[in-house]
Amino acid sequence: MAVTTFDTGAREITVKDxxxxxxxxxxxxxxxxxxxxxxxxxxxxxxxxxxALSDEMLADIGLTRDTIDEALARR
Structure with missing residues (x-):
């Protein structure tokens, strides 16, 4: 069975490759x-x-509802 090869200049590449x-x-x-x-x-x-957290809980971790998506984008 003959294997078809291509000459790329550097080395031959077979169809299998x-x-x-x-x-x-x-x-x-x-x-x-x-x-x-x-x-x-x-x-x-x-x-x-x-x-789902309350506004007070979010404030404890330094977030507001407006910044949740922004914080996740930086993750």
Whole structure:
């Protein structure tokens, strides 16, 4: 069985190498998307908990209702 190769100047790259790189790129993309979704859900859960606190409790930790989203964006 012949393996198709491409001459890139530096070294030959096989079709198998190109497929492996493509698969790796897709996996990295999916991992990044999963991380982004998990991070979003974590921030929303934290925001819900903070919004449930009284104004006095928020003041104790140095926040107001207006600054909750800003504080989470810096996290």
């Amino acid at each position: 190109l497929i492996a790189r493509g698969v790796y790129s897709v996996i990295a993309l999916l991992e990044g998307a999963a991380y982004a979704v998990a991070d979003y859900r974590s921030r929303r859960a934290t925001a819900a908990q903070l919004y």
